[in-house]
Amino acid sequence: MKSKNRTVDETDNLIDTGPIPFNERLSYDKLTFFYLSLPITLFGQMFGALLLSALQIGSVDLYSIGIWLLVSFVMFSYRFYHYYVFRNESEYNKLEDARLWLHRYYTNVLISGMVWGSSAILIFPEDNLIHQMTVMLFLLTIGFTSMGVLASKRDLLLAFVLVTFLPLVLRLFFLEGEIYLNIAYIVVALMLIVLLISNYYGKVINSSLDNHLHFITIRHSHEKLKERFFSLFERAPVGIYYYNAGLVLQDINEQFKIMNKMGYKKDLIGQDLHATKNREIVDAHEKVFWNQTGNYRGPFETLYGENIIYVDLSTVPMLDSDGKVTGGIAIVNDITDEVTAKEEMVRSAYYDMLTEIPNRTLLMDKLENLIARDMTGLQYAALLFIDIDNFKKVNDSFGHNVGDTVIRQVAYKIDNVIGKSETIARIGGDKFVVLIPLLSSDEDQARHNALDYASKIKGSFARPLKTAGEDYHLTLSIGIVLFNSAEASAYDILKRSETAMYEAKTSGRNTIRFYKHEMGAHAQEQLTIANNIHKTIEENAFDIYYQPQLDVQSGRIIGAEALIRWFRPDTGPVSPEIFIAIAEESGLIIKLEEWIFDRVLSEMKSLSVSMNGFVLEHIAINVSATHFLKPRFVEKFMLLVKKHQVQPEWIELELTESGIMHSMHDAITKIEELKQFGITFSIDDFGTGYSSFAYLKRLPVNVIKIDQAFVLNMDQDQGDAMIVESIVTIGQKFNLKVLAEGVENLQTLEHLKQAKCDYYQGFYAYKPMPMSEFGQIVTTTSL
Numbered sequence: 024m025k026s027k028n029r030t031v032d033e034t035d036n037l038i039d040t041g042p043i044p045f046n047e048r049l050s051y052d053k054l055t056f057f058y059l060s061l062p063i064t065l066f067g068q069m070f071g072a073l074l075l076s077a078l079q080i081g082s083v084d085l086y087s088i089g090i091w092l093l094v095s096f097v098m099f100s101y102r103f104y105h106y107y108v109f110r111n112e113s114e115y116n117k118l119e120d121a122r123l124w125l126h127r128y129y130t131n132v133l134i135s136g137m138v139w140g141s142s143a144i145l146i147f148p149e150d151n152l153i154h155q156m157t158v159m160l161f162l163l164t165i166g167f168t169s170m171g172v173l174a175s176k177r178d179l180l181l182a183f184v185l186v187t188f189l190p191l192v193l194r195l196f197f198l199e200g201e202i203y204l205n206i207a208y209i210v211v212a213l214m215l216i217v218l219l220i221s222n223y224y225g226k227v228i229n230s231s232l233d234n235h236l237h238f239i240t241i242r243h244s245h246e247k248l249k250e251r252f253f254s255l256f257e258r259a260p261v262g263i264y265y266y267n268a269g270l271v272l273q274d275i276n277e278q279f280k281i282m283n284k285m286g287y288k289k290d291l292i293g294q295d296l297h298a299t300k301n302r303e304i305v306d307a308h309e310k311v312f313w314n315q316t317g318n319y320r321g322p323f324e325t326l327y328g329e330n331i332i333y334v335d336l337s338t339v340p341m342l343d344s345d346g347k348v349t350g351g352i353a354i355v356n357d358i359t360d361e362v363t364a365k366e367e368m369v370r371s372a373y374y375d376m377l378t379e380i381p382n383r384t385l386l387m388d389k390l391e392n393l394i395a396r397d398m399t400g401l402q403y404a405a406l407l408f409i410d411i412d413n414f415k416k417v418n419d420s421f422g423h424n425v426g427d428t429v430i431r432q433v434a435y436k437i438d439n440v441i442g443k444s445e446t447i448a449r450i451g452g453d454k455f456v457v458l459i460p461l462l463s464s465d466e467d468q469a470r471h472n473a474l475d476y477a478s479k480i481k482g483s484f485a486r487p488l489k490t491a492g493e494d495y496h497l498t499l500s501i502g503i504v505l506f507n508s509a510e511a512s513a514y515d516i517l518k519r520s521e522t523a524m525y526e527a528k529t530s531g532r533n534t535i536r537f538y539k540h541e542m543g544a545h546a547q548e549q550l551t552i553a554n555n556i557h558k559t560i561e562e563n564a565f566d567i568y569y570q571p572q573l574d575v576q577s578g579r580i581i582g583a584e585a586l587i588r589w590f591r592p593d594t595g596p597v598s599p600e601i602f603i604a605i606a607e608e609s610g611l612i613i614k615l616e617e618w619i620f621d622r623v624l625s626e627m628k629s630l631s632v633s634m635n636g637f638v639l640e641h642i643a644i645n646v647s648a649t650h651f652l653k654p655r656f657v658e659k660f661m662l663l664v665k666k667h668q669v670q671p672e673w674i675e676l677e678l679t680e681s682g683i684m685h686s687m688h689d690a691i692t693k694i695e696e697l698k699q700f701g702i703t704f705s706i707d708d709f710g711t712g713y714s715s716f717a718y719l720k721r722l723p724v725n726v727i728k729i730d731q732a733f734v735l736n737m738d739q740d741q742g743d744a745m746i747v748e749s750i751v752t753i754g755q756k757f758n759l760k761v762l763a764e765g766v767e768n769l770q771t772l773e774h775l776k777q778a779k780c781d782y783y784q785g786f787y788a789y790k791p792m793p794m795s796e797f798g799q800i801v802t803t804t805s806l
């Protein structure tokens with residue numbers, strides 16, 4: 024605070040950043056102006072006072088001179104003291120108390136004026152003109168010199184002039200002699216001149232102060248503007264940078280530094296934007312030199328380092344004062360999050376969440392593109408429709424988590440088999456599709472290649488999957504459609520492959536089928552069947568036939584197997600082999616079997632009534648595993664048994680081994696529960712599929728039914744005969760009754776007799792028949 028410049032600078036700072044209102048500045052400026060000139064003025068005046076006193080010695084008594092000098096020195100000391108305090112005051116306080124200091128100053132000036140004025144009374148001789156003139160000269164000098172200081176404050180000047188000169192003027196008026204009156208007039212005139220000149224001078228000073236103030240105001244607002252712009256540039260939440268005509272970065276803001284993951288701005292400033300390999304980005308920057316704005320949206324390789332962000336970038340020309348483009352300003356928005364979110368959306372729209380392979384939408388896109396662009400009739404392409412056999416059972420018995428794992432494993436395995444140009448997609452539950460765009464121009468070759476693909480896929484499941492800690496043998500049904508022209512739509516092609524897959528399913532699963540045109544009709548037929556099953560249940564239009572089961576040795580009828588019959592009025596009889604499979608696939612089996620149970624149990628009741636008791640060992644009813652494994656099967660079944668007042672002992676339930684093998688635990692529990700009531704169980708189609716004696720050991724069943732496939736040919740085929748014999752032996756070992764199905768001739772029956780098979784069933788004895796007929800036969804034979 025020693026030098027003027029620093030004072031002003033710091034004060035500006037205080038005004039700019041501190042809480043001082045701007046109008047305080049005016050008082051402060053005047054104040055500085057006044058106090059700065061104070062020491063010189065005071066020293067001058069002190070010297071003047073001493074000189075005046077010295078000059079008056081002799082003409083005025085020393086006592087008066089002493090008093091005046093004393094008063095003067097008290098006044099000077101007081102003013103020096105104030106000057107001293109002011110100087111040592113902090114800038115901030117000076118500013119805050121500017122008005123107070125100003126008033127203090129004014130008061131001091133008036134006191135000083137009064138002290139000087141008093142000289143006209145205290146050291147003004149009565150008669151010595153020379154000495155009187157000396158006092159006047161001094162007073163006028165003081166008046167003129169103060170004029171410079173007080174000029175800017177008119178009222179103060181007036182007060183000062185009055186207190187300084189009025190005593191003199193009064194004194195002069197009261198002195199005797201014409202001359203004094205004249206001098207008084209001259210003094211008054213001089214007073215007026217002082218006032219007039221000061222007034223003018225004051226205007227000049229005031230306007231210069233105003234100018235100074237104006238300048239400060241401008242500087243102030245300029246700085247505010249600068250600050251605002253700086254905040255905008257530096258603290259903006261977007262990246263901003265300047266570049267010159269050579270696309271070299273001139274300055275960057277904080278955000279852009281952060282976007283580039285840099286620690287220091289200086290590492291980026293001076294970078295050449297040409298370094299980016301992206302031509303579009305360079306173009307967007309160069310546009311400004313045509314006085315246009317540039318835009319770019321897309322990936323942006325950060326200037327240092329390899330990571331890529333997504334940006335929305337705009338450039339505007341930067342002009343110099345002549346309006347010439349000297350470079351550009353770029354504003355960069357980091358839209359990485361937005362883009363990744365969108366990418367994620369696209370991913371979930373085109374990819375299957377569970378397996379992360381393409382979904383139906385993407386597959387159809389690819390298929391449509393292939394058909395629209397590349398189908399010239401020259402090259403064959405293929406679509407493979409893959410469905411996991413009995414997948415429902417995996418879900419039902421292991422739960423959905425395991426089901427999901429299996430689906431993932433299957434996707435992974437198929438994906439490993441196919442090549443780069445092929446597409447695998449999951450288009451629903453356990454359904455996958457593989458698109459093979461290029462096979463061969465020769466149809467036979469294409470067929471051969473497609474079959475190769477399908478076999479490879481199937482082959483990759485030869486080894487069991489590890490599922491929930493157990494080995495799980497999984498098989499696939501695959502439908503293939505070949506196409507080489509745009510004759511069919513993508514939808515049709517997919518449908519055809521699906522039809523072929525269903526064909527594979529109905530031909531016993533675990534197979535591959537090519538699509539043939541006849542299949543279209545067949546698939547339609549299947550759909551009609553499913554619809555009709557439902558209708559037929561409602562109409563109560565199914566029939567139950569009973570096929571007698573006989574004792575091999577005695578030929579006595581021991582029971583019967585209930586078999587469903589469907590005679591469609593429009594097309595004639597439909598084989599249960601066909602519609603039971605469809606009912607299982609569509610879930611209709613539950614309703615259908617509930618209908619069957621209801622009917623069979625009611626007919627059993629009638630039979631027992633008509634015969635005065637139940638003379639047979641049992642009536643066997645087929646139960647599909649899907650139904651059996653449903654929760655609450657036991658309760659529901661027992662409710663029906665109660666409803667029809669049938670003895671549970673009369674009922675035998677037939678389960679297929681393959682159906683229940685994946686849910687052994689659940690199946691065993693249910694079998695055991697039902698056995699508690701007296702219901703018996705048989706294993707149907709024994710010897711086919713998964714047949715394993717290990718299961719047999721665990722299953723608490725009563726009867727094994729040897730599949731007719733072995734029985735039908737056992738009179739000709741030694742191998743089949745041996746299988747039948749072994750099954751009989753094993754059955755005996757496990758303490759189970761063995762029943763042979765499909766006995767069509769006497770030789771077979773004789774063979775079974777030798778093998779000590781317990782029961783049989785077959786066309787040789789009886790074909791399945793309605794209850795009315797069966798009841799009659801039972802009555803006559805048991806008589």
Ligand code: C2E
Binds near residue numbers: 585599616619646784
């Ligand atoms: P399945 O349980 O093995 O039934 C025996 C099948 O063999 C019956 O065919 C029967 O008519 C036939 N059959 C009986 N003796 C002979 C013979 O000496 N020679 C020949 N070639 N065949 C004989 P069907 O009635 O056509 O039933 C076929 C399959 O449909 C059944 O095989 C069974 O799996 C299913 N099915 C039939 N009725 C029902 C039912 O009520 N419920 C359930 N869940 N499935 C049923």
Ligand code: CA
Binds near residue numbers: 584677707
């Ligand atoms: Ca059966």
Ligand code: CA
Binds near residue numbers: 707730731764
């Ligand atoms: Ca059977």
